[in-house]
Amino acid sequence: MKNSKKILSCSILFGSMLVLAAGCQSPSTSSTTTSTATTTATTTTAKEKRTTDLIGETMPNVTIITADSKEKTSADFKGKKTVYVAWASWCPDCQQELPILNELRKEYQDTIEFVPVNLLVKGETPEKGHAYLKDNQLEFNYYSDKDKNFQKALEIHSIPTMIFVDQDGKIKNVIDDVKDKATIDEALKGL
Known part of the structure; x- marks a missing residue:
């Protein structure tokens, strides 16, 4: 019984990771992430005066x-x-x-x-x-x-x-x- 719970937990965890990994490979998500990262970097740089x-x-x-x-x-x-x-x-x-x-x-x-x-x-x-x-x-x-x-x-x-x-x-x-x-x-x- 304990082994079946471990297997079930591992399967759920592994499946969740696959779904997340597949989502991160999406071109629209990727460009959104890049765009957001660029905006954040620009905003941070703009606030720090040199x-x-x-x-x-x-x-x-x-x-x-x-x-x-x-x-x-x-x-x-x-x-x-x-x-x-x-x-x-x-x-x-x-x-x-x-x-x-x-x-x-x-x-x-x-x-x-x-x-x-x-x-x-x-x-x-x-x-x-x-x-x-x-x-x-x-x-x-x-x-x-x-x-x-x-x-x-x-x-x-x-x-x-x-x-x-x-x-x-x-x-x-x-x-x-x-x-x-x-x-x-x-x-x-x-x-």
């Missing part, structure tokens, strides 16, 4: 902290062409890009302000960030994003991220992945 979506907008007035714990805002840099760089000392891509930016900073120091903003995420501290710049002879002023307002206001989801702002405070370009010197130089010339 740094690149800010191109053409005015730079938000955010507060960053200097090495000597003083507050500076993005308004302090208005009137100057400025490149904000979101970075962290533990980030391998940042470690690759910061020396390139240091070279370019030397070339453009009279016309463009470089503002590297150390994001205090994943165990990063101002001490670690400041020490990294010093140990690697990177001649930037140190700034940190203590309250993550810089990161949030600029929709930064990955590092390194560079935000190119003109002298009027408008965001002209965003690079949110590692680039070579020539590509970054071209972006600086376009500022």
Whole structure:
């Protein structure tokens, strides 16, 4: 008797699976599923704003902290062409890009302000960030994003991220992945 109940249960389960499998192979169901999945992905992506979506907008007035714990805002840099760089000392891509930016900073120091903003995420501290710049002879002023307002206001989801702002405070370009010197130089010339 117990065996017949097991066989009956297994048969019902197997039959149900066959019906479901046959239904999933239907072209109309398949295209509906694909269409729904595409719509869902588009909707999700549309809701998540990215740094690149800010191109053409005015730079938000955010507060960053200097090495000597003083507050500076993005308004302090208005009137100057400025490149904000979101970075962290533990980030391998940042470690690759910061020396390139240091070279370019030397070339453009009279016309463009470089503002590297150390994001205090994943165990990063101002001490670690400041020490990294010093140990690697990177001649930037140190700034940190203590309250993550810089990161949030600029929709930064990955590092390194560079935000190119003109002298009027408008965001002209965003690079949110590692680039070579020539590509970054071209972006600086376009500022």
